[in-house]
Amino acid sequence: MNRDGGWPVERLVHKEVSGGIATITLDSPRNRNALSVRLLGDLEDRLDWALAEEGVRVIVLTGTGPVFCAGADLKEQRAEPGGDAHGAPVTASFPEIMNMIWNSPKPVICRLNGTARAGGLGLVAACDFAIAPDTASFAFTEVRLGVVPAMISVTVLRRLDPRAAAEYLLTGETFGAARAQEIGLLTRAVPAEELDATVAHYADMLLRGGPEALAITKQLVRQVPGLPVEEGMRRMAELSAQRFTSAEGQEGIAAFMEKRPASWIPRPGETSGPE
Numbered sequence: 001m002n003r004d005g006g007w008p009v010e011r012l013v014h015k016e017v018s019g020g021i022a023t024i025t026l027d028s029p030r031n032r033n034a035l036s037v038r039l040l041g042d043l044e045d046r047l048d049w050a051l052a053e054e055g056v057r058v059i060v061l062t063g064t065g066p067v068f069c070a071g072a073d074l075k076e077q078r079a080e081p082g083g084d085a086h087g088a089p090v091t092a093s094f095p096e097i098m099n100m101i102w103n104s105p106k107p108v109i110c111r112l113n114g115t116a117r118a119g120g121l122g123l124v125a126a127c128d129f130a131i132a133p134d135t136a137s138f139a140f141t142e143v144r145l146g147v148v149p150a151m152i153s154v155t156v157l158r159r160l161d162p163r164a165a166a167e168y169l170l171t172g173e174t175f176g177a178a179r180a181q182e183i184g185l186l187t188r189a190v191p192a193e194e195l196d197a198t199v200a201h202y203a204d205m206l207l208r209g210g211p212e213a214l215a216i217t218k219q220l221v222r223q224v225p226g227l228p229v230e231e232g233m234r235r236m237a238e239l240s241a242q243r244f245t246s247a248e249g250q251e252g253i254a255a256f257m258e259k260r261p262a263s264w265i266p267r268p269g270e271t272s273g274p275e
């Protein structure tokens, strides 16, 4: 029993931290990690934790079961037989979750445990890296359900090649992992047995970068292409000068000159088991 006298509600999203890497795991395989109100609530809570925790430097988002995420929970979105559909539960917290991942100053790696559909692909596109087994399949199924890929378009259209975006968002056709990599949805499609090593390789490379430098570079990747060239050059020269004189920049340069690993602050945090 919990403090309120009720039975504890089992979490649908778990967290674990090891060596500066927080792993957040969607764990509702029964409905293929569909974006139910409960799962979204737990996911927001776990992201809040990972973003606030000083020792967490990299976030890995993954799932259990054969599917990473099947998109909006269609059982929740369906009206009672004969009743009217009142509101759409998925629209309450999903936008904020996508914002949290997109704007996270800590890099986020999506480790797809398998296939993804619709809203699940919005999460994939929000993450900075997406690594999937080469057996996974993908589809933007919304139009086939008579709904639209509205919220997810905000992240997906920033990743996908425009021709491919029109093709797959309009047709709802299923495509494989190699094609997903080709069109910009995935960073890498790898044999399943190489999935964990590939994720660990990216996480390790990210831990070598200065935390502030990574957070700023993440913004540059998104914002600089939208700047006019002259204004971009001026603003970036100012930013570059600030970074050379920052404590983090000076530590990185000193480490190079002294032939030693850089000592970044915050340092990777304590390890704690699954929760």
Ligand SMILES: CC(C)(COP(=O)([O-])OP(=O)([O-])OC[C@H]1O[C@@H](n2cnc3c(N)ncnc32)[C@H](O)[C@@H]1OP(=O)([O-])[O-])[C@@H](O)C(=O)NCCC(=O)NCCSC(=O)C[C@@](C)(O)CC(=O)[O-]
Binding pocket: 030, 031, 032, 034, 035, 066, 067, 069, 070, 071, 072, 073, 074, 075, 090, 115, 117, 118, 119, 120, 122, 141, 142, 145, 147, 148, 149, 150, 151, 152, 153
């Ligand atoms: C994912 C595969 C390929 C796995 O395929 P599979 O592994 O063969 O699994 P399955 O199809 O046998 O499903 C297993 C169980 O998961 C349930 N399930 C499965 N998906 C959902 C779901 N979304 N919501 C609720 N329940 C779901 C499904 O109903 C079933 O429950 P059971 O019959 O055993 O009780 C298949 O299950 C599938 O195609 N699912 C539907 C995917 C889909 O079309 N999702 C669209 C969601 S709409 C959306 O996301 C809108 C949004 C957010 O993008 C809008 C916006 O951006 O604005």
